[in-house]
Amino acid sequence: xxxxxxxLHPQIAAGVKALGFETxxxxxxxxxxxxxxxxxxxxxxxxxxxxxxxxxxxxxxxLLPGPRGRVRSLIVAPTRELAEQIHVSIGELGRNTHLxxxxxxxxxxxxxxIQKLRAGVxxxxxxxxxxLDHLNQSTINLESVEVLVLDEADRMxxxxxxxxxxxxxxxxxxxxxxxxxxxxxxxxxxxxTNEVLHDPITVKVGHTAPANTVSHALYPxxxxxxxxxxxxxxxxxxxxSILIFTRTKHRAKRIGQQLGNAGYKAASLQxxxxxxxxxxxxxxxxxxxxQILVATDIAARGIDVLSISHVINYDIPDTTDxxxxxxxxxxxxxxxxxxxxxxxxxxxxxxxxxxxxxxxRIERRILKGFDYTKSAPARDAEFARPPRPPQRxxxxxxxxxxxxxxxxxxxxxxxRPSRGTAHRGAATAAPVQGRRGQx
Ligand code: AMP
Numbered sequence: 001x002x003x004x005x006x007x008l009h010p011q012i013a014a015g016v017k018a019l020g021f022e023t024x025x026x027x028x029x030x031x032x033x034x035x036x037x038x039x040x041x042x043x044x045x046x047x048x049x050x051x052x053x054x055x056x057x058x059x060x061x062x063l064l065p066g067p068r069g070r071v072r073s074l075i076v077a078p079t080r081e082l083a084e085q086i087h088v089s090i091g092e093l094g095r096n097t098h099l100x101x102x103x104x105x106x107x108x109x110x111x112x113x114i115q116k117l118r119a120g121v122x123x124x125x126x127x128x129x130x131x132l133d134h135l136n137q138s139t140i141n142l143e144s145v146e147v148l149v150l151d152e153a154d155r156m157x158x159x160x161x162x163x164x165x166x167x168x169x170x171x172x173x174x175x176x177x178x179x180x181x182x183x184x185x186x187x188x189x190x191x192x193t194n195e196v197l198h199d200p201i202t203v204k205v206g207h208t209a210p211a212n213t214v215s216h217a218l219y220p221x222x223x224x225x226x227x228x229x230x231x232x233x234x235x236x237x238x239x240x241s242i243l244i245f246t247r248t249k250h251r252a253k254r255i256g257q258q259l260g261n262a263g264y265k266a267a268s269l270q271x272x273x274x275x276x277x278x279x280x281x282x283x284x285x286x287x288x289x290x291q292i293l294v295a296t297d298i299a300a301r302g303i304d305v306l307s308i309s310h311v312i313n314y315d316i317p318d319t320t321d322x323x324x325x326x327x328x329x330x331x332x333x334x335x336x337x338x339x340x341x342x343x344x345x346x347x348x349x350x351x352x353x354x355x356x357x358x359x360x361r362i363e364r365r366i367l368k369g370f371d372y373t374k375s376a377p378a379r380d381a382e383f384a385r386p387p388r389p390p391q392r393x394x395x396x397x398x399x400x401x402x403x404x405x406x407x408x409x410x411x412x413x414x415x416r417p418s419r420g421t422a423h424r425g426a427a428t429a430a431p432v433q434g435r436r437g438q439x
């Protein structure tokens with residue numbers, strides 16, 4: 001199949017050609033015809049499958065002939081990065097259409113957004129919170145919306161956005177086309193589908209299994225040797241851009257710094273950064289001025305850099321779905337990629353789940369020439385936070401922050417812990433908080 005079979009308007013076909021897309025991806029093949037026909041569509045597809053063009057192209061086709069300057073399509077996405085990427089795709093695919101899009105999300109000034117809306121846009125790509133603010137302030141009018149897209153619906157649910165999404169939908173005309181994309185189909189998303197989609201066509205690619213252009217390998221390693229293994233692995237491997245995932249913001253920052261100190265062009269992307277710094281890290285990664293980006297799951301959502309050849313899970317993700325999302329960043333569209341995961345003994349249960357979804361056992365690799373025998377330091381210095389300034393003595397010490405660290409850190413002991421569970425605690429001196437809160 002080729003793009004010509006969709007009979008897109010020449011102005012839109014020119015955008016496809018300019019991007020160098022030759023063959024539609026499976027989600028495009030399945031979704032574009034029903035969307036062009038005006039049907040509601042539920043697309044089960046993860047990032048990296050080409051789903052953005054699967055909805056952007058038919059939207060451009062629909063909006064091309066109509067009136068300009070009022071919001072005729074609304075795309076709701078969970079993160080600013082994803083919203084920006086969709087906006088960029090609209091600009092690229094629609095370069096000859098003169099249709100205008102803008103992004104709406106929090107963390108940046110509201111006035112430039114109001115000005116753009118006043119000047120007139122055809123497509124709005126928005127994150128739920130700030131969009132609701134605009135609706136409450138009547139600075140946006142959604143009464144002309146013909147096509148609504150809810151992208152990465154499962155992520156919106158994970159991030160607690162579904163109530164906001166329902167509120168937003170109340171501001172839209174009942175008569176409209178609705179498209180929903182999601183990598184997974186938890187019950188809450190199924191419920192939302194029943195509420196907001198009318199007689200939908202469901203299209204599905206690859207289920208939640210990771211894209212098969214990615215090859216997977218596990219590197220069993222003791223926690224305290226992970227950074228040394230990472231350095232050796234980078235030395236021995238031929239790579240393009242590399243995305244490294246860590247479990248916490250603090251670890252992302254530290255590893256980014258260590259890679260920088262070792263001479264790599266590396267940046268870290270984590271939730272503590274200002275919007276400007278996030279953008280700088282993302283832009284630098286995209287244009288190649290940073291070869292390595294170290295990120296947490298939430299910060300990395302929606303990253304779209306075609307040249308990512310390797311995803312390295314410095315820390316294993318909590319869930320199989322998170323693994324799928326992480327490695328969906330490599331092997332995008334027609335490219336191939338490698339996913340390397342560092343695993344400790346206590347990670348086995350998650351590995352089992354990932355292997356079940358992949359339907360195969362993942363190869364365990366030993367890195368040649370790497371010294372796996374080095375014993376753990378008595379105290380973890382790698383991820384320890386700098387000491388706090390002395391505080392006035394209190395009658396009873398508070399069990400927070402640094403003092404809590406010490407409270408959970410097992411006593412100094414020989415290199416090989418006798419039980420796997422003690423292992424992670426020993427090397428991660430991150431404070432005891434809800435894991436979610438740290439990302
Ligand atoms: P997405 O899943 O929408 O984030 O797309 C993943 C990547 O695939 C993006 O960088 C797109 O530019 C690229 N892409 C989308 N469709 C095609 C296609 N038909 N051929 C080649 N690359 C594509």
